[in-house]
Amino acid sequence: MQELIGGSDIWSRLRPYLVSAQRRDIAIAYVTSAGVLPLQGEDRIVVDASEEAIAGGATDPALLLRWIRSGVKVWSHPDLHAKMIVTDSHAMIGSANASINSTNHLQEAALLTDDSAVRRSSLDMIDRWASASARLTAGEAEDLIPLFRIRPRSTRPTRWTTIVPRPLHRLMFVDSAVTHSVPKSVARSQQAAEQTVSASDRLVLEWLEVYAEDEFDDGHLVCQIEAGVGVWAPQQVVYIIENRGRKWLGLLTDPDLPPHPRADLRRHLGTPINRDKWIHDPAHIGAILAYWNL
Structure with a gap:
C-alpha cells in the first residue's frame, strides 16, 4: 500500500x-x-x-x-x-x-x-x-x-530607537522590586535576550520580577516607583520569562532618563498615581510620556 x-x-x-x-x-x-x-x-x-x-x-x-x-x-x-x-x-x-x-x-x-x-x-x-x-x-x-518563554520569538538583534511603542496599549505604575536570586536557566535566558538589544542606540534591557499571575504582554509600559528616589521613566515590556511560578519582565530602558519626585509627576498629571492599576487612556499615557519628553 x-x-x-x-x-x-x-x-x-x-x-x-x-x-x-x-x-x-x-x-x-x-x-x-x-x-x-x-x-x-x-x-x-x-x-x-x-x-x-x-x-x-x-x-x-x-x-x-x-x-x-x-x-x-x-x-x-x-x-x-x-x-x-x-x-x-x-x-x-x-x-x-x-x-x-x-x-x-x-x-x-x-x-x-x-x-x-x-x-x-x-x-x-x-x-x-x-x-x-x-x-x-x-x-x-x-x-x-x-x-x-522568551518573547518576541525572534532572537536576532533588533534595533530599537525608542522605548515608546506604537500604538500605545496600556501603562502601569509598579513598585520597584528587590532583586532576588535568579535560577541559572533564567539567567541564561536573560543573557540571550540582552544580546538582541545590543544593536539599539543608547537603550538597554533591565529586568523586573513581577507576580506570576500579573498579565503583562509585549508593548505594555511600566513606570517603576522606587522608595526614596521617585518615579522612573516609562519602560517598554519586550521580553517575558516564566519559570516555576515566577515571572520576569525584560524592560527596554533609556538609562539617560532620570527619576522624578512622585509629587511633581502627580501635579503634572492632575490625577493620583495608583500602583498596580492599568491605565488604558492614550491621552493619559501620552501625558506621562510627555513628562519625560517622550
Missing part, C-alpha cells in the same frame, strides 16, 4: 496509524503540539531542540520533558529539518512539523506506505541521525523551558 496524503488535515488522517502502532521511531525537526504524536514507552524521537529552535518557539521543551518522563527517548539534532515517522507497520515521510500550524492551517503533504524496504531504510536514517545527536535528559529539557 502506498498513499499520498495532502491538505491541512494530514495529521488527523495519519493519527489512526500512529495510535494503533506498537512502536514509533520519529525524526521531526519541530514539535509544539502535544496532540499530534501519541508517544509513550519505548518510542524514540529526534528533534531540533537547539537553543535557537527553543527561543524561536519552534520546539516546546515542556512537551519534550513530558515525553522523557514517560520513558520516551528524545534526541536533539540542531541541523535536523526532516519529517519522518516509522512504525511497526508503516512509514510516513512528508513536509509537516508536529505543530499547531501544521494541524490547523498549513497545506502539507505526506507519503504513507507499508513497503518494508522503505520502512527499513527510513529506520536506518533515523538511527544515523540519533547516533549523531545528543540525547536529552529531563533536567536539560527543564532548563530549556524558560528559554521557550
